[in-house]
Amino acid sequence: MSSFSGAAPASGSLSLSQFRTFALASLGGALEFYDFVIFAFLAKLIAAHFFPASQAEWLRQAEAFGLFGAGYLARPLGGLVMAHFGDVSGRKKVFTFSVLLMAVPTLLMGLLPGYEMLGVGAPLILLALRIMQGAAIGGEAPGGWVFVSEHVPPGRAGLATGLLTGGLTGGILLGSVVILALHAALPPDVVAAWGWRVPFILGGVFGLGAMVLRRWLDETPVFREMHVRAETASSLPAKILLRDHRRAVLCSMMTTWTLTAAIVVLVLMMPPLMQTLHHVSPSETMLASLAATLCLTLSVVVIGGLTDHLPLRLLGVLCGLALAVGAFGLYGLSPLFPHTLVWWAALSGVCCGFVALVPAGMLRAFPAMVRFSGLSLSYNVSYAIFGGLTPAIISALTPQTPLAPAIYVTATALIGGIALWFSPARD
Template sequence: MNTLTHTPLAGLAGARARPLNRDDYKTLSLSALGGTLEFYDFVVFVFFANVIGSLFFPPELPDWMRQLQTLGIFAAGYLARPIGGVLIAHFGDLLGRKRMFTLSIFLMAVPTLVIGLLPTYASIGIAAPILLLLMRVVQGAAIGGEMPGAWVFVAEHAPARHYGLAIGTLTSGITGGIFLGSLIGVWLNTHYSAEQIHDWAWRIPFLLGGVFGLVSVYLRRYLHETPVFQDLSARKQADRELPLRTVVREHRAASVLVALMTWVLSTAVVVVVLFTPSHLQKLFHIPAALAMETNAVATVTLTLGCVFWGWFSDRAGTRTAMVLGWGGMAVTAYLFYGSLPGTPAGLVARYALVGFFVGAISLLPVVGVRAFPPEVRFTGLSFAYNTAYAVFGGLTPMLVAVWQNVDALAPAHYVAAMGLLGALIGFWPLACRGWQPTRSSSTP
């Protein structure tokens, strides 16, 4: 077994070789539940974008203009991620992981609840889309802090032998928010007519998300601060210079590493999970119901894959997991997109298979958390991840949409290229062993 991939994680509370205990399971379950609800709150907007567009913009606008403005408000959430992520992470490194971990879900739950209660354009005019935009910006800031915060919080609690499994399980909970949003959308369209949804039922998913999010805020009060931050506070090392300044000056390599892995992650999620249903319908005339059914199955295998690849990294090492996981994503992307449209059963099976390998996205936090020292870990991960996601997550749909007009295999080419990049990153020593303290460092 490659010893490089099993070097002790400097500064992580999980460096103790012990089994998972009751407190670990409580931390993991409450963190994953909160991540599921928070990500659901963030993505449920897109499932009802058409209804929202018709209600929050002037009725005299052309349909394409309303759709464009609605998607622009959705995109505003992504643009706010870097700012919110860095701010929340900054105070997470200075004041404590738990406080910011709880704040992030509160900042998501309240705007979601407000969206469910907002008056429409018919009631308050131009104030309606402005308030909607404001709520999306706050949601974007919250999600920017939630994901890196959750990864750091769980990683600093988990024992070393189950480090990857803990992060993979947490990531599966976060991706499960997409599946939950899809299920709510299917349920709503099954039980209510189009007129009922337009008139009032569209509010239900937002009200549910807001209420359950506030419940999760309450439950997180039972979590404990991470041992790593407690140790930093005792040593009075948390009160140093601006964490972001330290990251930019001393940890550029780690930032580049996380940014490149975020490119891989954003491609996998945006193209395979979010973009593909419309790709199936537009180019191959696959019925919408079948496209959404196969997408739901792939989301389930993605969720399971997050757990598996995190667990596999504990057993076989980070390098092996990255090569097999993201290398497998490259191969199965061609297997899936190259066989379209195929039979319905084959479509479901191949989409499920590529979804499983997309689950290797859980390797990003496995690598990213330990790439930074404890004093700036939250800030470093959040800065690199959210900045890269804002860039690549925004450009990828446009690039693939244009590319597929000249090559039906464009999604396969792009996903496969990113899979190969992820596999190659596995040979970067920093990705395998993480940050290492110098002899003069007093970091725990």
């Protein structure tokens, strides 16, 4: 692994087996994130099926989004448990199990009877399935970053994690495309009656297929070497982290805060904010969201590859500035030029390349013995806190100024850049 202050030159070509590893890891990650986000896209229809019809529509929708939020709350615990076994028993087993833990609940969501048949049991079962999904997603991103980075030659970890991150964000893009195709293929009343179940069933089936394919992956060379040398964690990895690696955990949590701000504010919250603040049509905001997500997916691959060649500190400064530019362009300049939102959204997606620096910095901050647990603890706890608080903060600040989203993203970019600068680095 290259040092923090300067990037090691890339060495060693990637084999066909390593590209296969990236493909299978990225495919599984994309399907997991697809399974996780389609719940949000279909929340209104889910609310109509799983909560009493006697309740007000706004209350049912609020309850459905509450179930969506429960998935975020389950991420830290699920991620820590899976990371513990990943550091002690092996990366491959946990990496394969996380897809299974996501695919089964997703498939069951598509088949689960509604409130009319199960009564109060319907939302309770849905809550349990959502918690299982949250636990799965808590292990997927950290596990994937560790898995692919330990499968590549020195100086290629940035490209590997960039490709995987592109797969994860591609899952959000896939979810958007499937929902658009669903509404284009079926009449609204059919979608409301049973069509909404199709994306869940598709995600569950393909997720099970991805789990089977992941069984063909090999354990990482780094873990095999640690196992031979008996260097795997002999006590709780979380205990080692909090005793010996507090600085790495803190810096990693701060960079993850920047990651959540970039994705939540510039991609996920952008459609409702633009509709509310500037009265942009829903169709235009949905197209803009697709453009932003596509450009984000491409950007993280490119920036991830650059971390193998350029100092991470330098990239932190440049990408932090770019993130601020993208945020102010999207929320400050796009309203001044009607019908250009798609282009500004695409630019903001490109400027979200900072997201690729987060796993690169975390992988360099933790030793192999507790690497999985270090990434999982930092990433999931930070995402649970700031992923949950960011929408509330933005909602509270936007009445004061329509530039609040851009100001918030810029502030987190500064925090993330400082955290990257002071994050420890290991060879």
